[in-house]
Amino acid sequence: MTGRRDDEVTGLALYDRTAEDAAAAVIAAYSTSFGLASRMLGPRVRSHVRNIYALVRVADEIVDGPARSAGLDAETERRVLDDLETETLDAIDRGFSANLVVHAFARTARECGIGGDLVRPFFTSMRTDLTTAQHDGASHDAYVYGSAEVVGLMCLQAFVNAGEGAPRQPEPRLVDGARRLGAAFQDVNFLRDADHDAGALGRDYLGASTREEVLARIDADLDAAAEVIPLLPADCRRAVTAAHDLFAALAVRLHGEPEPEARVRVPNPVKALVAARAWLGFSPRSARA
Known part of the structure; x- marks a missing residue:
């Protein structure tokens, strides 16, 4: 038994709030750019998007180094990832998890209609990181769908x-825009992190695709997504515009530095300008502007 004041939040409400605080802490620790965009979301959706990305981040960490640094071999990593998927799907069904990040995600999934049709492809792509080092066009597309496009679809559900x-169900134009924005984000990251992925993780996500081909695909996806962002609910548009424009700025820098010596970044003053434009309601920028 624990003591409490009568005016304190208790029981499931306290657990729910603590789970959402845990998800927010994960995001704050791992992504400053995401934090910038998420703060522009209206309160109706902000915690839901954080809950989605917190689960994604935890799964990423299982396959991208920390689990291996803790002494897990590939078979154990696979088992831990499988357990996380099972726990996530079970939590969506029952409405509770002892894992705070999973509990937060499950609350969002139940309210917003995120089901196994989106959760399972995500974990399938995460498992690919344990088994596939060299991708071709088909495996790249399958990986991007599960690792990025479905995350965009989860956010769209929220x-x-x-x-x-x-x-x-969202209308088809929004579904296509969410998928293409997620794909653009992932391809930008593949280009930015190519040296790290090859050297530290032994992975090549882009295969035989040339840098120019990937950048052309990114530009097309960003421009297609920009066309539908104005159709989103008003309390989401600023944040999605900011995220879109941050990655458009990265794409411009990737075009300008064919063989960058360091990971391409958006300088803080440019980030501030992107945020200001989005906050003031400007339309998403062209990928090549």
């Missing part, structure tokens, strides 16, 4: 359904 009662 944008459309948070606080709205029974979840509904």
Whole structure:
């Protein structure tokens, strides 16, 4: 038994709030750019998007180094990842998990209509990182769908359904835009991290695709996504515009530095300008502007 004041939040409400605080802490520790964009989300959706990305981050860490640094071999990493997937799907069904990040995600999934059709492809791509070092065009596309496009679709479910009662399916134009924005984000990161992925992780996600081909795909995906961002609910548009424009700025720098000597970044003053433009309601920028 634990003592409490009568005016304190207790029981499931306290557990829910603690789970969401844990998810927010994960995001704050791992991504400053995401934190910048997420602060522009309206309160209706902000915690849901943090909950989604916190689970994604934990799964990434299982396959991208920390688990191996802790002494896990590939078979054990696979088992830990499988357990996380099972726990996530079970938590969505039952509404509770002893894992705070999973609990936060499950709350979002139940409210916003995120089901196994999106969760399973994500974990499938995460498992690919344990088994596939060299990708071709087909395996790249499958990996990007599970690792990035479905994350965009999860966020779209939150944008459309948070606080709205029974979840509904977003319209096809929004679905296509969410997928293409997620794909662009992932391909930008593949180019930025190519040296690290090859040297530290032994992975080549882009295969035979040339740098020019990847950049052309990124530009097309960013421009397609920009066309549908104005169709999003008003309390989501600024944040998605900011995220889009941050990656458009990265793409411009990748175009300008064919063989960068260091990981391409957006300088803080440019980030501030991107945030200001988005906050003031400017339309998403062209990928080549």
